[in-house]
Amino acid sequence: MIKVDQITKSFGQLQVLKGISTQIGKGEVVAIIGPSGSGKSTLLRCINLMEEPTSGSIFINGQEITDPKANVMKIRQQIGMVFQHFHLFPHMTVLNNLTYAPIKVKGLSKSEAEKKAKELLERVGLADKADAYPSRLSGGQKQRVAIARSLVMEPDIMLFDEPTSALDPEMVKEVLEVMKGLAHTGMTMAIVTHEMRFAEEVADRILFIDAGRLVEEASPAEFFMRPTSERAKQFLEKVR
């Protein structure tokens, strides 16, 4: 479970987040949407402390990750993150990308890690690519490997930072399918996305962020049918 309490974030003079509070329950799938530059990615990146919030606190499964005394590394192991640009390790094969962290961080044996890695590659439909290097994969395949790499650490929570924004249109679907499958397993997910149809279909709740504020928080049905704020109405008119 994620609890975000009065988070602000400034880069120099620019205040990107202006006090956001929300909670994401266990097994809940939340889509974070909003215009470019609204702060939605920054909010997501604060959750596992990729960005350090300027003020406010964040709790992961009851532990405060923003506490200066917190063991951030340990808490981060409960959170998987998928990036827009994949960030696979280019000098490792697909299989080694998956087994690296379980072996080196969690202390699994090589055979255990490989067994789990192969199961996950199977699940994302890339079992035949285990020995390939990332440079040989398409964007969609890279992103599926990146998802598998996060999952192999058995996180409680998965964060997705615009996972399909860097993909060619014909590859978006294969990634969204994997994410949809994951949502059905009861994974807690926070997804920053521009894929409105996907958000509507998969998310339990929509967070609409604009200019660093949480402007609207509603179920997809409500949000897409009857947005209450003027900003959300304008935004939806433009994207649909």
Added chain:
Amino acid sequence: MDLDFAQIVPYIPFIFEGIKVTLLVTLISVVLGFIWGSILALIKISKLGPLNWFAVAYTSVFRGTPLILQLSFVYFATPQLTGYIISAFEAAIITFTLNSGAYISETIRGGIMAVDKGQWEAAKALGVPYRRMMFDIILPQGVKHILPALVNETIALLKESALVSTIGLADILKNSNVVVGTTYRYFEPFLIAGMIYYVMVMILTWVARGVERRMRRSD
């Protein structure tokens, strides 16, 4: 023209013996220099205040003074300062390590900075501790970028190692000089020395290309 290689022929094996010293000084210094340079580079990109300042000043001094002066310092001043009679070989290794470490540290620092920030983030997000991230994720990628620069550094060191002849180490140049002294002929011994250096550099270049090709397998 007065050219007579026949006179030199008996001395050629003697000049060749110098290869051992030249290679030993170069290889040991380049390996130690790489380790020392990596440490300096890691200090420079860290936020360790005084250590950071030391690494920057260190690099500046070693790049800002002549290598032959550094060598003289280590060889001649060490006994005066510490009473320890340092051997020419030790002095050579120490000087070349300290010197190449300064150059290599800048190269490595550049290589580390050139690694995509996303790689750091991906490692962090997986909970990989800083040290592991550096050695397993960042440095291997950084070194790949700078491999050509490292080869150049090794080649430069191989050639600069000829300076050890000034403190009496029996390397290629020193032995050629000895032959010059015995035969009173300059051209032939120096030509042979030059050819040996050149062939060694060519071999090094060739090996480096092979290594580079292998490292690019993942591209």
